[in-house]
Amino acid sequence: MKKLVVVLLVALMAVAVVGCRAEKAVIDINGSDTMVNIGAALAENFMKTNKNIEIVVSGGGSGTGIAALINGATNIAQSSRAMKQSEKDQASAKGLLNEIIVAWDGLAVTVHPSNPVRELTLAQIAKIYRGEITNWQEVGGNDANIVLLSRDTTSGTYIFFKEFVVQENGKLKSAEFSPAAMMMPSTEAIVQESARNVNAIGYVGLGYLKTEIKALGVKVNDDSAASSPSVATVLDKTYSLARPLYFYTVGELKGAIKTYVDYVLSDNGQKVVRELDFVPIR
Helix, strand or coil: CHHHHHHHHHHHHHHHHHHHHHCCEEEEEEECCCCHHHHHHHHHHHHHHCCCEEEEEECCCHHHHHHHHHCCCCCEEEECCCCCHHHHHHHHCCCCEEEEEEEEEEEEEEECCCCCCCEEEHHHHHHHHHCCCCEHHHHCCCCCECEEEEECCCCHHHHHHHHHHHCCCCCCCCCCCCCCCEEECCHHHHHHHHHHCCCEEEEEEHHHCCCCCEECEEECCCCCCCECCCHHHHHCCCCCCEEEEEEEEECCCCHHHHHHHHHHHCHHHHHHHHHCCCECCC
C-alpha cells in the first residue's frame, strides 16, 4: 500500500511539473539588427527575475520584424525606424497598434582607423553615398576610390540613412544610393568590412562602435563645428544623426508582454540600454 502511495505522489508531482512548464509564457521578438544585441541583453536581464516568462529575440531587419508583426508571426517588432503609414494601416487592421520608443541611437559614419579623414559635413556624406564624390582625395583623404558600405533595403537603418542623409531630410526625395554601394546583410558585416578595407565608409549604431573602426565627426554645414557620435552628444542634441528605437505591438498591452515592456521602460531596463552604449529615453 505504501508503495502505491509513493508511486501516486511521484506521478502527481510529475504532472504538476509538466503543468508549470506548460504555463510558461513565451514572447517572440523580431526585427532590427541594430537592436538585436540590446534586445538580447534586456531579455536576459528580465528573465533572471521573471522565471515564468521566456523571451526569444532574433534579427533580420526592421522591415522583417514589422512584416512578422503584421502577419501575426511575432509578439513584438523591434524597429530602428518608424512604421510607414501603409504598415500602420495593415497592423491596425489586426488590432490596436502600440508604438513605443524604448531608446535612442546615434548613427556613426565610420572608416578604417588609418584613413586620414577625421570629419565630414552632412552634404559631403550625402554626395559620397549618391556617388557624386567617389575619391577620398576630394574630401581631404588619400587618392583612392571610396568603397561604399550600406545596410540592405530591409533595414530600418538603411531607410533612416537614405531619408535623412542621402535625400537630405526630404529635400531630394528622388535621390538614391549609388549603384556602387555594397548592401551588407547586417551591421556587424559593415563593422568587419570597415575594419578590413582601408578605403571603406559605412554607418553603424553607437552600440557597434569598436576600436577596429573610426567614427568620423559630423558637421551640419561648412560653418558648424564637428560633433562626434556618443551617448552624451545624442542626449544634448549636438550630434545630428540620431533616431529613436521602437517596439511595436498589436493588441491591448497586457499580461507577459506588458510586464516586459514596463521593465524595458523602467530605470532597470534603461540602465541596460545605457550599458550597451545606446541612449536611454530619460
